[in-house]
Amino acid sequence: MHTKQGMRLVSRPIPKGSRRKIWVMLLSWAAVASIMVGVPQVGVLSKYFEANKLINVVExxxxxxxxxxxDTAAIQRAIDKVVPGGTVVIPKGSYYISAASSSKAVTGYGASQFAFKITKPMTVIMEGAEFKTKTKNNHGVFWIYRTSDVLLQGGSIKGDVRPTDGILxxxxxxLVQESKHVTIEDMHLANLSQGINLTHSEKSIVRNVxxxxxxxxxIINFISKYSIIEGNTIRNSGDGHLSLYGGGRNNTVINNTIVENRSAVTxxxxxxxxxxRDSVIKxxxxxxxxxxxxxxxGTNSCLIEGNIAFNNQYNIAIRPGDGGGNMQETSEKIRLYRNTATNQKKMQSSVAGILITVGKGHIVQENTIDQDGLLLKGGVKLNRNIDLNGIKFIDNVFVPKKE
Known part of the structure; x- marks a missing residue:
């Protein structure tokens, strides 16, 4: 809208809540006019269809x-209503959600219910929106299933307490399941069994989470490929904080900060x-x-480059695997380039900047390691560069111990 103040034209913004009403009113007038003059209505209807690409869950x-x-049903209605490629806006607020009985995902870990199911290309903007769940209700939040080109941006997802039971x-x-080109960014997730799970998916992006x-x-990347996991902070969770598992390939994990600072967790x-296989950790x-x-x-042909790993019992390890029912296949052709792996945290008698107990074809090159910090199978400590047992140690820097 414009008004005149003297000879000067002043622009006043239209309130957000009124914009849609004005747009729909103009479209209605255009439709009536087109009928009166006999103009085909295809263009008018197309514009109205475009207008419905944005849905606000409150309005x-x-x-x-x-x-x-x-608010579970109301938000799912918006997700169902928006046209493919459209946008759902979830304004700033606190949204209590529960499980939808019709949204039950089945993965290799088991079955779980979710609050929201997305099965078409769309954008969900959640700047300032906080989703609250009750941990005892044992359900997830977003399930993205067999679709592509989905963006989830902003907001937070929080359980009321950290889980101590239930399947993972x-x-x-x-949960991103059997989908492609899904982007999740600028979000906060806490008090869940898993924050983000990419399973059997392709070309997903998780960043600034x-x-x-x-x-x-x-964050777990389960049998997924070409994922980019970038610029995230993961802390004080369980097991592998950031896990690439099950047979994924060509994934990139870059510029993330992964921290455990609870003294009782060892x-x-x-x-x-x-x-x-063929993934990059950088x-x-x-x-x-x-x-x-x-x-x-059985991890093979991966590049581990430029990472800073410190204050861990073993900063970087190439090993068979855990005991029990877990697989213990040999890993081969791992390239450790230009990592800093110093200042180990001594929780037990054995520590190492780099631990290698299995495999061949590894290249360990230009890493910075504490003296006596390179530990091989059988407890052998190596403080020099050499070809040994099918492993090349090239131009590594061994930092002398402080007096």
């Missing part, structure tokens, strides 16, 4: 966002690779774990 679906009302997929913040105080992994891993910071970067169970 259009009557969600409350008051932290008390169960029973309270997943976001904080996942903390989860019972299992903050057995977790920071970044875990199991049966991973420029991450990992500290406070038993195994900082843990490479095991």
């Amino acid at each position: 259009d679906s009557k969600a409350k966002g008051d932290g008390v009302t169960d 997929t029973s309270r997943v913040g976001i 904080t996942a903390e105080s989860n019972r299992g992994s903050g 057995h977790h891993q920071g970044i875990t690779l199991e049966k991973e 420029n991450n910071t990992v500290k406070g774990f038993y195994y900082g970067i843990d490479i095991k169970n």
Whole structure:
């Protein structure tokens, strides 16, 4: 709208809540005019269709966002209503959600219910929106299933308390299953069984996410490929905080910070690779774990480059795997380039900057390691560069011990 003040034209913004009403009114007038003059209505209807690509869950679906009302059905209505490629806006507020009985996912870990199911290309903008769940209700939040080109941006997903029981997929913040080109960014996830689970998916992006105080992994990439996991913070969760597992390939994990600072926790891993192939782990910071970067169970041809791993019992490890029923396949052709793996945390008698107990074809080159910090199978400590047992140690720097 414009008004005149003297000779000067002043622009006044239209309130957000009125924009849609004005747009629909103009479209209605245009439709009537087209009928009166005999103009085909295809263009008018197309514009109206375009207008419905944006749905606000408060204005259009009557969600409350008051932290008390169960907004599950209202938000799912908006997701169902928006056209493919459209946008659902979830405004700032606190949204209490429960499980939808019709949204039940089945994965290799078991079955779990979810609040919301997305099965078409769309964008969900959640800037300032907080989703609250009750941990005892044992359900997840977003299930993205057999679709592509989905963006989830902003907001937070929180359970009321950190889980201490239940299967690891029973309270997943976001499950991306059998989907492509899904992006999750600028989110906070806490008090869940897993923060984000990419399973049997392709070309997903997870960036600028904080996942903390989860019972299992903050981010898990399960039998997925071409994922990019970038610039995230994962802390004080369980098992492998950031886990590439089950047979994934061509994934990139870059510029993440993975931290465990609970003094009573002594057995977790920071970044875990199991049966991973042709993936890149680069420029991450990992500290406070038993195994900082843990490479095991048939992981092959991966590049571990430029990471800073410190204050872990074993900063970087290439090993068979865990005992019990877990696989213990030999890993081969791992390239450790230009990592800093110093200042181990001594929780037990044995510590190492780099531990290698299995495999051949590895290249360990230009890493910075404490003196006596390179530990091989049988307890052999190596402080020089050499070809040994099918492993090349090239131009590594061994830092003398402080007096």
